[in-house]
Amino acid sequence: MIRDTQQSISHPLxxxxxxxxxxxxxxVLIQSLIVIHDRxxxxxxxxxxxxxxxxxxxxxxxxxACSAAFHFTGDFTSEVFNEIVRVSMEPPHExxxxxxxxxxxxxxxxxxxxxxxxxxxxxxxxxxxxxxAYLWAIDAMYESHAMVCDILVGNRxxxxxxxxxxxxSAPEMIRNLKTRTLKLAGNPSPILTRTQRPSMFTIRxxxxxxxxxxxxxRGIVIATGMQNQGANLDLEQMLRIACLDAAASPVSLxxxxxxxxxxxxxxxxxxxxxxxxxxxxxxxxxLQQSGGASLPFINKAVAVMNLSSIEGMLPVGGDDLTAVxxxxxxxxxxxxxxxxxxxxLGGSDEQHPEPGEVILAAxxxxxxxxxxxxxxxxxxxxxxxxxxxxxxxxxxxxSETRAVTIRDRVAALLREYCQxxxxxxxxxxxxxxxxxxx
Amino acid sequence: xxxxxxxxxxxxxxxxxxxHLLAEKGPVDVQTHFRPYCLYLPPPTSLAGAPPARxxxxxxxxxxxxxxxxxxxxxxADRDLDALMRSLDAYxxxxxxxxxxxxxxxxxxxxxxxxxxxxxxxxxxLLVAGxxxxxxxxxxxxxxxxxxxxxxxxxxxxxxxLIVELLIQExxxx
Numbered sequence: 001m002i003r004d005t006q007q008s009i010s011h012p013l014x015x016x017x018x019x020x021x022x023x024x025x026x027x028v029l030i031q032s033l034i035v036i037h038d039r040x041x042x043x044x045x046x047x048x049x050x051x052x053x054x055x056x057x058x059x060x061x062x063x064x065a066c067s068a069a070f071h072f073t074g075d076f077t078s079e080v081f082n083e084i085v086r087v088s089m090e091p092p093h094e095x096x097x098x099x100x101x102x103x104x105x106x107x108x109x110x111x112x113x114x115x116x117x118x119x120x121x122x123x124x125x126x127x128x129x130x131x132x133a134y135l136w137a138i139d140a141m142y143e144s145h146a147m148v149c150d151i152l153v154g155n156r157x158x159x160x161x162x163x164x165x166x167x168x169s170a171p172e173m174i175r176n177l178k179t180r181t182l183k184l185a186g187n188p189s190p191i192l193t194r195t196q197r198p199s200m201f202t203i204r205x206x207x208x209x210x211x212x213x214x215x216x217x218r219g220i221v222i223a224t225g226m227q228n229q230g231a232n233l234d235l236e237q238m239l240r241i242a243c244l245d246a247a248a249s250p251v252s253l254x255x256x257x258x259x260x261x262x263x264x265x266x267x268x269x270x271x272x273x274x275x276x277x278x279x280x281x282x283x284x285x286x287l288q289q290s291g292g293a294s295l296p297f298i299n300k301a302v303a304v305m306n307l308s309s310i311e312g313m314l315p316v317g318g319d320d321l322t323a324v325x326x327x328x329x330x331x332x333x334x335x336x337x338x339x340x341x342x343x344x345l346g347g348s349d350e351q352h353p354e355p356g357e358v359i360l361a362a363x364x365x366x367x368x369x370x371x372x373x374x375x376x377x378x379x380x381x382x383x384x385x386x387x388x389x390x391x392x393x394x395x396x397x398x399s400e401t402r403a404v405t406i407r408d409r410v411a412a413l414l415r416e417y418c419q420x421x422x423x424x425x426x427x428x429x430x431x432x433x434x435x436x437x438x
Numbered sequence: 439x440x441x442x443x444x445x446x447x448x449x450x451x452x453x454x455x456x457x458h459l460l461a462e463k464g465p466v467d468v469q470t471h472f473r474p475y476c477l478y479l480p481p482p483t484s485l486a487g488a489p490p491a492r493x494x495x496x497x498x499x500x501x502x503x504x505x506x507x508x509x510x511x512x513x514x515a516d517r518d519l520d521a522l523m524r525s526l527d528a529y530x531x532x533x534x535x536x537x538x539x540x541x542x543x544x545x546x547x548x549x550x551x552x553x554x555x556x557x558x559x560x561x562x563x564l565l566v567a568g569x570x571x572x573x574x575x576x577x578x579x580x581x582x583x584x585x586x587x588x589x590x591x592x593x594x595x596x597x598x599x600l601i602v603e604l605l606i607q608e609x610x611x612x
Contacts, residue, residue, distance in 0.1 A: 014582060021579050023552045024477045024572040025594070031485060031565050032601040038486040058600060065597030068590035072576070075584050094551060095544075102548040104541050108482035 012084040015076045019085050022073025029066050030105040033059060037112050044119040049127060056130045063137035067144035074148035081152040113184040120186025121339065121364070125348050135187050142178035146171040187364075201325065202435045203389060203427070206334035209358060210429040213265055217399045218333070218427040219392035219407025220434055222321075223420035228301050229383045235303050235417050240294045242310045246284060247292030253285055258313040261396040269358060271370050279315045279372045301381050301388055304413040308392065312406035315372035318390040319360070319379035325438060327378070328363035331389065333371070335359075342366035343377040387438070390414070400426070476553040478530050479568045480561035481540060488561040491606045495529045496563045500606045503570050504599060523574055526567050533557040533564075562605045569605070573598040 040055035074081070089098040100106065123131050149170040203220055210216060253259050259281045263273040277285065283306065287293075295306055301318060309316040324331055338355035341364060353359050353369055360368035367379040372393060381388060390410050394403030404426060411422040425434040480488075491497060499522050506518050535555045549556065557564055576594065580586070 018579055020552055021572070021575040024568075025576055027477060027479060027552070027554060028565065028569045028572045028601070029597065031479060031482060032569070032597075032604070034482055034485045035488070035562070035565070035604070058604065061593075061600055062597050064593045068586060068593045071586055071590055072580070072584060072594070075586070089551070095547065098548075098551070100548075102544040104545040104549070105479075105482040107545070108485075112486070 012080055015080045015085055016088060018075060019073060019088075022069060025069040025072070026066070026100075027103075027105060029062055029069060030103070030109050032062050034105065034109050034112060036062065037109070037116055041112070041116050041119065044116075044123075049124060052123075053127055053130055056127065056134050060130075060134045060137045063134070063141050066141045067137075070141070070144040070148050074152050078152050078154070086153070110181070110184065113181070117184045117186045121341070122350070123186070125343070125350060131186065135182060135185060138182055138185055139178065142174055142181070146174040146178075149174060200329065200435050201321065201438050202330045202332075202433060203425075204330065204332045204433040205427045206332060207429075207432065208335050209333055210432065212269065213395060214429065215394075215396055215399045217394040217403045219394070219403040219410075220425040220427060221388075221390040221392070221407055221411045221414065222423040222425075222436055223301070223388040223390065223411075223414045223418065224386070224423075226301065226386050226388055226414065226418045226420040228299050228381070228385050228388075228418055230300075231297060232300055232303075232417050235300055235307070235413075236297050239297070239303050239307045242307050243287050243294045244292040246287040246310050247290070250288045251284070253281055253288075256313075257396060259284065262315070265395055266370070269371075270356070271373075276370050276373045279317065280309045280313060283309055284313070299381065299383050299385075300417050301385060301390075301414065304410060304417065305381075305390065308406050308410045308413070312392070312402065312409070314395075314402060314406060315393040316390065316406065316410065317360075317368060317372060317375060317393075318381050318388055319367050320381055320385040321379075321387040321389050321438070322385070324362045324367065324379050327365055329438075331360060331362055331367065333358065333360050336361070336366070340364050340366045342369055344369075345375045345377050345380055347377065388414075388420070400428070476555050477568050477571055478533060478535075478555050478557050478564055480558075480564045481536070481556050483540065484561040485565070490608050491563040491566045492560060493529070493563045495525065496566050497606055499525050499529075499570060500566050500602050503602055507573075507595060507599060519574055519577065522570065526570060530557075530567060533559060566602055566605045569598060569601050 036055055036059045040052055040059065043049075043051035043055055076085075087093070090096070120131060153170050205216070205218060251259070254263060259278075262278040262281060266273040266276065266278060273281065283295075287295075287310070297303055305316050305318050319331065321331075336353035336355060336357045336359045338352055338357075340353055340359060340361055342351045342353060342359075343349070344351065351369075353366055357369065358371040359366045360371075362378065365376075365378055367376045368374065369376070392403050392407040392410060394400060407424055407426070411424050414420040415422055423436060425431075427434060491500065502518070502522055506522070534557060536558050541549065541556075573594075580591065
C-alpha cells in the first residue's frame with residue numbers, strides 16, 4: 001500500500017484517539033473474518049464451490065480493508081507514537097509485554113485458520129486464482145503492518161519482544177508472523193514479492209535420494225535467452241532418424257543395462273516399473289513397438305530432449321524456470337510428504353504424490369512425479385519458454401560419464417537450434433546443489 | 439453494569455495520561471477529543487455458526503447504514519449517522535455484559551485497554567452494532583485529516599458495507 005511520508009496527526013490526544021479507534025476497526029474486521037472463514041470452511045467441506053468462491057472473495061476484501069486500517073491507525077508521527085502512544089501501553093499503565101497477540105479475537109482467527117488450511121491446500125483448479133488473490137491480500141496486510149511499525153518504531157523491538165529481551169525488530173517479527181499465517185492459509189509455496197524475490201535460483205538433489213541411489217548423477221543445462229518458436233528441419237530430421245534407428249536396433253528393455261538399472265531402482269523405491277516406467281524406457285518401448293513411427297514435433301527444446309534421451313538411453317527432462325520462479329526459487333528432487341500438489345501435463349485435476357515418492361518439487365508444487373515418470377503442467381516447455389533447466393540423469397557404474405556426455409550434447413543442441421546461452425553443472429553426493437542468477 | 443465501570447475507569451486513566459503529558463502545553467478539553475463510545479462485541483468463540491442478525495432494531499439500523507454509506511459520506515449523511523448511533527446506544531444500553539468470559543488475564547487486559555465490552559445475546563447482532571460503531575468513529579476521525587490514499591478509504595467503506603450486508607443475510611445453500 002502506498003503511504004505518504006507526512007502523517008496527519010501531531011496532537012497527542014488525537015493520536016491516542018486514532019490509536020483506539022483504529023483498533024476498534026481491527027476488532028470488527030477480525031471478527032468479520034472469523035465469520036467469513038467459518039462460512040468458507042463449511043462451503044469447502046460441503047464442496048459448495050460457489051459459496052466457497054464468494055467467501056474467499058469476501059475475505060480478500062476484508063483483508064484489504066485491514067491493510068488500510070493499519071495505515072489509518074498509525075497515521076501520526078513517530079515522535080507522538082513513542083512519547084505518547086507507546087507509553088500508554090507500558091508500565092505502569094499496562095503490564096510489561098503488552099501486545100496485539102493478546103487479542104482473543106486474533107487468537108481465535110488463527111485457530112480457525114489452522115483448520116481451514118488443509119482444505120485450502122486442496123482447492124479445485126477453478127478456485128486457485130481466487131485463493132491466490134486471498135494470499136496476496138494477507139501478504140499485503142502484514143506488509144502494511146510492518147511498514148507502519150517501521151515508520152513508528154524503526155528497528156526497536158515490539159513491547160512484547162522488549163519484555164522478553166528479544167532484540168528482533170518489530171517489522172522483523174511481523175514478517176515472521178506473515179510467513180506463519182500464509183502457511184496456515186494454505187500457501188502452497190512462499191509468495192515472493194518484488195522486494196523479496198531472490199535473484200538466485202537453486203537446483204538441488206536431497207540427500208535422501210543419493211542415500212537410496214548412490215550412483216545417481218544429474219547433469220544440468222541452464223538455457224537462457226532461448227528462442228523456442230518455430231520448427232527446424234534439421235532437428236526434425238535428426239529426431240526422425242533417431243526414432244528409426246531405435247526401432248531398427250531393438251533391445252531387451254528389462255535386460256539392457258541402461259534400462260534395467262532404472263527398473264531396479266524404481267523397484268527398490270516401491271514403484272512398479274511396468275506400471276510407472278522411467279521416461280526413457282517408456283519412450284524406447286513406444287518406438288520399438290511402433291516400428292520407429294516418429295514422435296510428434298512439439299517444439300525445438302522438446303525435440304532436443306527426446307533426441308538426447310533416445311540416443312543416450314537415459315532420462316532427459318526439462319522445466320520452464322520462468323513458470324517455476326513464480327512459485328519458488330528452488331527446484332528440488334526429494335521424497336514427497338504427500339501434501340504436495342501435482343497437475344499432470346495436459347490435465348487439470350490436481351493429484352498428490354505418495355508419501356516417500358521421489359518428486360521434482362518447486363515449493364509445494366510438483367513438476368515431475370516418480371523421479372522421471374511423468375511431467376507436470378506447471379513447468380511444461382512451450383514455444384514461449386525462454387529460460388529452461390534441462391536435466392540428464394545417469395544411474396549405474398558409468399553414470400557420471402554418460403550424464404556429462406549427454407548433458408554437453410544437449411547444451412550444444414540448445415545453443416545451435418534455440419540460440420540459447422547455456423551453463424552446465426553436475427549434481428552428485430559431493431555437490432548436490434547448483435545455484436545461479438536468474 | 440460491569441462494562442460501564444470498566445469504561446469510565448479506563449477512560450479516566452487514558453485521559454489522565456494524556457493530560458499529564460500535555461501539562462506544559464496548556465489545558466485540553468477532553469470532551470472534544472473522545473467520543474463516549476465503547477465497543478460492544480460478542481466473544482469470538484460465539485461467532486462460528488451464529489444465525490444472522492435478527493433484532494428488528496439492528497436490522498433497521500443496518501439497512502439505514504447501508505443506504506447512508508454508498509460512497510464517502512456527505513455532511514448531511516453524517517448527521518443521519520449520528521442519529522443511527524443514538525438508536526444503537528439505546529439498544530446497547532439494554533445488553534448485559536459478560537466480562538470477557540473464558541478469556542485469560544492478558545486477553546481481558548487487552549480488551550480493557552481498548553474499551554471493548556463483551557456481551558451476550560445474538561453474536562451477529564452485536565457484531566453489526568460494533569461494525570457500525572467502529573466505522574462511525576472512523577468517519578469522524580478521518581475528517582480530522584489523514585494521509586490515506588483514496589483507494590484505502592474505498593477499501594474501508596467497501597468492507598463496512600460488505601460486512602453489514604453479510605451479517606444480516608441468511609446463508610443460502612446453492
